[in-house]
Amino acid sequence: NLGKNDFITSILEKVGFLGLCPRICTQVNEWEAYRKFTKSEGLSGVNYKHFVLYEGTRIVAAGLVNMTNTTASLEKLDSDIEYYKSYLLRFMEKWSRSLEVIFITSTLPKEQC
DSSP states (O other), X not given: OTTHHHHXXXXXHHHTOOOEEEEESOSHHHXXXXXXXXXXXXXXXXXXXXXXXXXXXEEEEEEEEEEOSSEEEEEEXXXXXXXXXXXXXXXXXXXXXXXXXXXXXXXXXXXXX
């Protein structure tokens, strides 16, 4: 998985792909971008899901969801552009509904929404 990331990125750059693509962090560059956006190392454990949002091959947003059996609560969400935050938030809500858990956003301070 780690070895093919550079190859896929080079193909996407060659074709000029600029679509939005949310992902759960797995790659080194995703973790680095996550730390940059959230200004944290991230939390470890099976309950935490760390997300990034790509625009083309560039990571433009990051978020953290804390999962329980019945809820998914938004812990962090950051980007330099509000549209990207909004897009990633909607994706994380949809993702949590697919797991049949309730998505909670009220745990975030207003400045992080």
